[in-house]
Amino acid sequence: MTFLRxxxxxxxxLLASPGFADDLPSLGDASSAIxxxxxxxxxxxxWLALLRSQVSQxxxxxxxxxxxxxxxxxxxxxxxxxxxxxxxxxxxxxxxAFAAPGGIVGVNGGLFLNAQTEGExxxxxxxxxxxxxxxxxxxxxxxxxRMQVPMMAALLAGIVIxxxxxxxxxxxxxAGTQAAAMQEQRRFSRQNEQxxxxxxxxxxEKAGYDPRSMPTMFERLSRQYRYDAKPPEFLLxxxxxESRIADTRNRAEQAPVGGIEDxxxxxxxxxxxxxxxxxxxxxxAKRFRAQLDENPKxxxxxxxxxxxxxxxxxxxxxxxNLKLLLEKSPxxxxxxxxxxxxxxxxxxxxxxxxxxxxxLTQYPGNYPLNSVRVDLLLKxxxxxxxxxxxxxxxxxxxxxxxxxxxxxxxxxxxxxxIGLHQARAEYFALVGDYRQAIQQLDFAKRKAGTNFPxxxxxxxxxxxxxxxxxxxxxxxx
Numbered sequence: 001m002t003f004l005r006x007x008x009x010x011x012x013x014l015l016a017s018p019g020f021a022d023d024l025p026s027l028g029d030a031s032s033a034i035x036x037x038x039x040x041x042x043x044x045x046x047w048l049a050l051l052r053s054q055v056s057q058x059x060x061x062x063x064x065x066x067x068x069x070x071x072x073x074x075x076x077x078x079x080x081x082x083x084x085x086x087x088x089x090x091x092x093x094x095x096x097a098f099a100a101p102g103g104i105v106g107v108n109g110g111l112f113l114n115a116q117t118e119g120e121x122x123x124x125x126x127x128x129x130x131x132x133x134x135x136x137x138x139x140x141x142x143x144x145x146r147m148q149v150p151m152m153a154a155l156l157a158g159i160v161i162x163x164x165x166x167x168x169x170x171x172x173x174x175a176g177t178q179a180a181a182m183q184e185q186r187r188f189s190r191q192n193e194q195x196x197x198x199x200x201x202x203x204x205e206k207a208g209y210d211p212r213s214m215p216t217m218f219e220r221l222s223r224q225y226r227y228d229a230k231p232p233e234f235l236l237x238x239x240x241x242e243s244r245i246a247d248t249r250n251r252a253e254q255a256p257v258g259g260i261e262d263x264x265x266x267x268x269x270x271x272x273x274x275x276x277x278x279x280x281x282x283x284x285a286k287r288f289r290a291q292l293d294e295n296p297k298x299x300x301x302x303x304x305x306x307x308x309x310x311x312x313x314x315x316x317x318x319x320x321n322l323k324l325l326l327e328k329s330p331x332x333x334x335x336x337x338x339x340x341x342x343x344x345x346x347x348x349x350x351x352x353x354x355x356x357x358x359x360l361t362q363y364p365g366n367y368p369l370n371s372v373r374v375d376l377l378l379k380x381x382x383x384x385x386x387x388x389x390x391x392x393x394x395x396x397x398x399x400x401x402x403x404x405x406x407x408x409x410x411x412x413x414x415x416x417x418i419g420l421h422q423a424r425a426e427y428f429a430l431v432g433d434y435r436q437a438i439q440q441l442d443f444a445k446r447k448a449g450t451n452f453p454x455x456x457x458x459x460x461x462x463x464x465x466x467x468x469x470x471x472x473x474x475x476x477x
Contacts, residue, residue: 037082044102046472048086049432051106052401056091058109058276059402061368062337064089066269067107070118074126077206079133079199086399093277095221095232099128110232112273114221118266119204119213119259124234126200126207127214131192133199193238194247201251210259215249264300268334271304281312299325303338310342318342333363340372344379352376365396374406383414401430418447422458425465434469438462 058064068087075083085103090096096108105128115121197214204211222240225231271288278284285308291301302321309318319342325335336359343352356373363369370393377386390407397403408423421444428437441462448455 040101041082041084042102042471044100044104045086046432047100047102048088048104049430049472051088051432052430053432055088058089058091058273060089060272060276061371061402062334063269063272064402065367066265067105070122071105071125071129074122074129074203074207078126078129078203080129081133091276095234097124097128097234099125099132101132103132105129109273109276112270113277114224114232115217115270116220117213117262119209119261120217120220121266122207122209123200123204123211123214123217126203126209127196127238129203130196130199193244197244197248198251201248201255205255205259208260210261211252211255212249213261215245215252218245218248265334267300268303271300272307275304275307275311278308281308284308285312285314299328303335306338306342310338310345315342315346331359331362333359333366333369337368337372340376344376349376349380353380367393367397371406374410378410378413383410386410387414387416399430401427404430418444418454418458421447422461425461429465429468434465434472437465438469441465 064087067089068085071085071087072083075085080103082103085105088104088106090106090108092108092110093113094108094110095114096106097111098104098106100106105125107125111121111124115124201211201214204214218240221235222242222245225235275281275284278287285305288301288304288308291298292305295301302325306318306321306325309315309321322335322339322342325332326339329335336355340352340355343349343355352372353376356369356376360366360369360373370389374386374389374393377383377389387407387410390403390410393403394407404423404427408420408427411417411419411423421440425437425440425444428434428440441458445455445458445462448458
């Protein structure tokens with residue numbers, strides 16, 4: 001599968017003419033309103049729904065929680081004004097990340113494989129958030145001589161089809177001949193890239209990171225992929241030149257010495273991602289065991305080994321490794337979640353339940369803990385409690401299709417058939433399948449029968465989804 005070729009930010013930072021880079025509009029002038037923030041928001045949500053329906057995603061709650069919390073940390077000190085963010089984690093080992101108009105943040109699994117430290121990972125996302133805060137997408141539209149929103153929406157749709165592996169034919173089918181031709185002709189604005197680097201470096205420093213991580217990341221990627229015939233997507237849309245490396249190095253060196261370069265949490269999450277892309281758990285275990293033999297105090301390697309052993313059915317060995325980690329850090333959520341995973345695999349459900357309950361008293365709002373609590377309740381046939389727990393989870397994650405999927409499953413198990421169809425409708429709407437969403441609400445209305453207040457609420461929601469579908473079709477031209 002080919003992912004985001006080109007990425008949305010390739011379009012966001014396009015040049016229509018050589019003179020554009022010398023004549024960037026200020027953020028407050030009329031040209032930046034060619035695509036309004038509300039239009040960007042609507043386009044972004046429509047594009048996200050389409051993308052969700054087309055690409056394989058990483059649904060690991062721990063990985064999702066890490067990406068979301070780390071991005072929000074950067075956003076707090078960034079110039080991004082609209083902080084209504086939505087996230088997508090794409091199941092691809094290729095290096096890529098993007099921040100799309102409307103507050104859509106995407107991360108490939110391959111970013112963790114390539115970014116060796118948290119600082120390097122944060123530098124990529126700080127750069128992408130700078131594209132977002134400077135509204136390079138709107139500037140790109142202005143560069144196209146006031147290109148209409150439907151044309152830009154068609155380009156976005158074309159990218160989605162390409163991401164699903166349909167190639168140029170898919171792009172042409174959705175975007176039309178002109179859009180397909182334009183897509184191939186665009187080149188990134190060098191000035192937009194420099195601006196995103198500069199603002200990203202400032203953001204890194206404000207967020208407490210060492211901004212030197214950005215040129216370090218660029219330098220290593222340049223060496224790593226210098227002779228590749230087909231470098232990763234990120235380097236195609238963000239060319240790493242010697243002058244760019246030198247510029248970011250000079251800017252970063254002006255910052256005071258210090259700041260976060262790495263963290264244990266990042267390395268633990270990175271170990272989880274590395275295991276996703278290992279061919280077998282056995283190969284992962286072999287690699288982490290070699291690291292542990294080299295340094296017996298390497299807790300990241302011990303954690304990775306334990307997870308690989310759980311996946312490979314070596315439960316006693318995994319228990320010994322986790323015991324050592326938990327003795328050292330008894331309240332570390334990641335280690336405790338690994339122990340819960342082990343206990344579930346070993347069918348020690350009461351042990352897993354007591355551990356989750358204890359951890360939730362310390363971290364009541366933690367998404368991975370609440371997610372695994374629901375899983376445990378379902379495994380123990382405590383469906384009413386699971387349904388209640390999911391209702392609470394929806395309050396903090398109302399736009400998460402993974403949560404709505406769990407809600408649908410749980411309502412079905414508890415016999416709440418009307419609620420099952422309502423939850424399926426929300427899930428399908430979030431992944432861009434409005435036909436299925438509207439059909440699910442038809443099923444719910446039939447079940448509601450003479451319960452007129454409930455049927456009326458379902459009907460109102462159905463009309464909302466129909467309006468959303470109509471709006472998206474209008475935007476897509």
